[in-house]
Amino acid sequence: MVIFEHPLNEKSRSYLRLEYIFGQIAKSRHLTASSDPEAFFKGILDLHELMERCEIRGDLTKDLEKHLESVNHWATIPGVDLNRIHLLQEQLSKFIYQLPRLSRITQTLKEDRFLSAVRQRFSIPGGLCSFDLPQLYFWLNLSEEEKAADCKRWLADFQPLIGALQLNLKLSRDSSHFNNEVAKNGFYQDNADNADMIRIKISPMLGFYPTVSGHKSRFAIRFLPHGDEQAQDIPFQIASC
Template sequence: MTDLVYEQPLNEKIRSYLRLEYLNKQLSNNLNHDHQHRCFYPLFSLCELSERCDYRNEVLKDIERNLIQLGKWQALEHVDKQQIEQYIEALSLAREPLQKPERCGTQLKQDRFLSALRQRFGMPGACCNFDLPQLHYWLAKPWEERQQDYRHWIAHFEPLLNPINLLLQLTRSTAHFDNATAHAGFFQGDSAQALSLVRVKLDAAHGCYPTISGHKNRYAIHFVQFDQQRHSDRSIDFLLATCA
């Protein structure tokens, strides 16, 4: 078995960032492997999320806040100044494309091929060739051509997804994993500092998974036995990181 990492956001902003990061990973996976029509699900999910909410202003604020904090860290002793400078450079570069007023993905709404597919993809079993002959035609193209199309489509979201990846990297870097034990399958913690993310690393050989709940100053972790789908009554050793 192997160690699995579970994450629980403690505020809506990090919750949104994690969802976008998850979709970004699916996009990358689809770009490297031919998954046929399944490649459209994360793409259309991103379209819908970006239409519901304009993340640009929130991301720009977070970039500015982190640049100020990184600038303060530069003045401290015993810090990795090279890594800090790399983050400052990466965040500064990622900020530039977000200065444009247009929402990410807006131009894809004008793509007639994608619009026709998107209307159908929400319906069960509606991707048959008689429903979407244009999809049947596109899937018959060589993978290299389809890969180029897909790369063009996801490029519309990169100005948003790239800085979010950097911001989540910085969030995760605020805390290291420490040893912890859940007695009778339960662990509770609190923090005087506002937290944004709880991370649990657990050996899958335990045969259980954590369900995590909480808010910025307090959190609780219940471990559930997978086979029985019920709360574990065993003491479980795991690794815990609480990120600011």
């Protein structure tokens, strides 16, 4: 089964994009594959641009506070794992304290001369060649320790944000439940009151993928064929969170 996620508001759109960027950086930061440098620096530059355009710390703090209220309620239910509850309370409280106190979060990336040189060449097709960007070619031939130290320095200011975002999305996803539905002739629409995003689970064996339109609490899903399949009733599962 494949899970597709679609945000229903701009806040969740930013959350999912940041999660994708953080994942891209995490997978490529060790620079072991030939394609890793380009993926890593694209992730770093995308992270800087997105964080310059949107300020999510306020929304993220409010969402974590809501999760903390729910976790505090769970603690009153008999038979719950109190060790797990206390761990969540500590994690949520830590991020709620840290997020509003993060200042100039993109400053390190903005002021780094090496990253500025990479940024100028990145939009040029093939602009990361050694003759276009000898600084990058030199950096890639530094020791593993030196490169790891630079990567750690570039990402240090983002660590609380990364942890807070991952915890928020995990709790949101874990709180939702998938329900079985059928898209008649490939089309389905519904309400998702108080939801930030919908999650769609479908078998790739059916040969269809979902496209979603809508915002806030109203959405519509149309399943399109990957190949030559004809429109038909599509069984799938959906969750709102």
